[in-house]
Amino acid sequence: MLGKKRRAEYEEADAERQSRDLDAQHGSAHPRLENLARVRSVEDGVVPLELCRELVMVYQAVSTVGYRPHVRSATIHDVVTAAPWLLPPLARARHAVLCAVEAAFGLGLELGLEFTGLIGWRQGAALGWHHDANREYLSRRHMSAVLYLNDQGADFGGGDFRFQDGPEPLRVSPRAGRMVAYTADARNVHCVEPVAWGERVALTLWFTLEPAAAEEEDAKVAGVLEQLLACPQLQLAVLPPPGARDQAGQGGQQDLDQQQQQEEEKEDDPGLAQADSSGGVWLGRGLPDTMYLLHPRQPEAQAQAQPEVQAEAESEVRQEQAELAAPGREPAREAHRDREATSTAAGTAAQQAAEPVDIRAQRLRELGLHARASGAAAGEAAGGSGGGTAGAEAGPATGSECVWVHALAAGAGAGLEPAAGGTGQRSVGLRFGSLTEALLATAFTVYRLGCVAADAASEAAAAEMGLWGDLAASTEATPEETHGLGTRAGGAVARLSLQQLAESVAVEPQRGGGPLRRYVAAATAQLRRQLPEWVRLGSLLGACD
Ligand SMILES: O=C(O)CCC(=O)C(=O)O
Ligand SMILES: [Fe+2]
Missing domain, CATH: 2.60.120.620 (q2cbj1_9rhob like domain)
Known part of the structure; x- marks a missing residue:
């Protein structure tokens, strides 16, 4: 007081x-x-x-x-x-x-x-x-x-x-x-x-x-998350991205075993194979790569035809990450020099296009998370070189650029269905409006994994899981709510909630096993060490002065 x-x-x-x-x-x-x-x-x-x-x-x-x-x-x-x-x-x-x-x-x-x-x-x-x-x-x-x-x-x-x-x-x-x-x-x-x-x-x-002012809050948040995710207690045993065998994780024999099993599963796992061949952008150091494959959404045929563009995008992301990690950084500042001009163009395009254009996708491109012109008219108008493919399976077409997380591309995301208008394909795209959102999803998922591990051990964590459970139940009412990071004006873009992403990790796949399950096992073992601190802080929920 x-x-x-x-x-x-x-x-x-x-x-x-x-x-x-x-x-x-x-x-x-x-x-x-x-x-x-x-x-x-x-x-x-x-x-x-x-x-x-x-x-x-x-x-x-x-x-x-x-x-x-x-x-x-x-x-x-x-x-x-x-x-x-x-x-x-x-x-x-x-x-x-x-x-x-x-x-x-x-x-x-x-x-x-x-x-x-x-x-x-x-x-x-x-x-x-x-x-x-x-x-x-x-x-x-x-x-x-x-x-x-x-x-x-x-x-x-x-x-x-x-x-x-x-x-x-x-x-x-x-x-x-x-x-x-x-x-x-x-x-x-x-x-x-x-x-x-x-x-x-x-x-x-x-x-x-003002574009520059618009970045500062997100940049601060992303900066703190970056630091957290890089902190030693949270270092996860990172499974190598599919196809990147030389980047084996740090976890010794266990990881190697997982990697081997993963390779075996790829044979009969079209989802994972697809992620592999499309060569997406891997987000973050020490992050669970099997879960966060960011890549511009595109028809599969194109995905295979343009690997060099993907590689370029990947190296841009690495550069961006290096910048994020550098002390005294001002992330993506340069990228915003031209933003005022392009955002005017985006505004005009938004008025002309039948579908809304998401300016946050432009920000993603500036951050280097997207590097493809695939001919979507609205996307091109919005950013000149940008453009993405409309989401045929994960929502009504928007004509806007997207960054998609092929969550658990192995299709192991039990409980995750393609968003409204889906075609029932197994690969699920999650759309994030910004790098921060993707990082938040990561932090949240890590937290959820911790909760799963705490399940039996901590009443505080269990109580909190109950809260999330209630929320899950309450979001089943309508497709819009279910996919609700909010819908844009006119409901043209549906998004999956971060909660669903987390659940996709926490819920054991029905068909048993798979790389996801092994990942969860490895990650929870490590996260358990972090848990007492989380429980302590979690119990502050509801506390007042
Ligand atoms: O909380 C409100 O209703 C308004 C607060 C407000 O006007 C302000 O913070 O400037
Ligand atoms: Fe005010």
């Missing part, structure tokens, strides 16, 4: 801040936002209630005091630093909000995330009239979105959000799953009324139209 003196200091600073807010010179709209059809939007059901509850738990586990009186917060950076395995729900929610904001304002994939934070407002917390770009250093904040995670009346009293003037609605009463989004400029002066009791928890996001 804060001492009285410190609290008084905070309150004084806050009062001063608020009094300056409306005098601030900043607050003119970004040119792109000047002529929007609307400047604010309120929408319910932006994420499922289960996800809201989960995020409240993440908030409780990670938040700290400090940034204003009676308010606690956990930024995405706090979460990745303190408890990276709690990132996936945060990543899912921020992605869903991003999609909702883009759709509501017709911003066609132009927004980048500048700030992601879980914020809890306790009794007495309030915020006077202000707009969100009211400081020089905040001028790159162009759009704001607040996703409420719990319910006024049930979890807290007071705490209404109000706009000072302008279009209706002028008052927004927080409830779980409700989002208020608005331009951050002076057209949207707003306040938060005092919280009378309880705790009001929200996911607050700021978006930017």
Whole structure:
């Protein structure tokens, strides 16, 4: 708890801040936002209630005091630093909000995330009239979105959000799953009324139209994950990528045995053979390569015909990884020099193309995770040299570039079906919107493996697995939810959830054995060492100050 003196200091600073807010010179709209059809939007059901509850738990586990009186917060950076395995729900929610904001304002994939934070407002917390770009250093904040995670009346009293003037609605009463989004400029002066009791928890996001600013948050998160995944305790016995026999793992005889068995299984395992021949991009040092084969999705015939392009992509990824690992790095900064120009092109293409174009795919290409022009019109327009093949089996065609994880290409992903519109092929493509998302998936999967190993040993881990189990049950309702990292406007792109990816690892394949199962056995043995620490941190879930 804060001492009285410190609290008084905070309150004084806050009062001063608020009094300056409306005098601030900043607050003119970004040119792109000047002529929007609307400047604010309120929408319910932006994420499922289960996800809201989960995020409240993440908030409780990670938040700290400090940034204003009676308010606690956990930024995405706090979460990745303190408890990276709690990132996936945060990543899912921020992605869903991003999609909702883009759709509501017709911003066609132009927004980048500048700030992601879980914020809890306790009794007495309030915020006077202000707009969100009211400081020089905040001028790159162009759009704001607040996703409420719990319910006024049930979890807290007071705490209404109000706009000072302008279009209706002028008052927004927080409830779980409700989002208020608005331009951050002076057209949207707003306040938060005092919280009378309880705790009001929200996911607050700021978006930017500045490409460089859009990268910083993700780069920080990816940087921490990279470090974590490279840490010795998490070094996994890496099975060699299919076909890369000279890159045998470090685990001695056991790995060699696994490798041998894997080779044997390839004979009757078309999925694995396909992954092998398409020569995808392997993500990350020390990662479970059998699970994370990133490669641009393409017809099989092309996959075999263009190995050199794949090789180029692979070496670009290695270079990128080296950059990520280098101290003082500024990842992918150079790649963004031209982004403003290309994103304008992307915007035009998005308007012209019948299907949406995913600008995050462009970011992936910049990161070197994609290097192929395969003739998709929208993709070419969006990036010049890029382009991918529409997802025939894993969702309605989008014409956008994709990075696909051929998860468990051996088809061992029990519980993973091809996404909506699937043709029933065994190879399952998972689409990630960014390197960060892919890394998050990795971190999450590692965590899940730890949970599986802890199964019998730890009540804390088991309780948490129960939570995930409930979520799994709740996501079976509709294909959209099942594949729900969120659907883009018009539902044109379906995504598999990270949870499903994790489950694909945790669930033992029905047909028994296979490289996946052996991988899980080897990895869990190693992860067990890490487990006590996870359990200790996991038990912080639900703890309050
Ligand atoms: O939590 C809310 O409803 C709005 C918060 C807000 O206006 C801000 O953080 O700038
Ligand atoms: Fe605000």
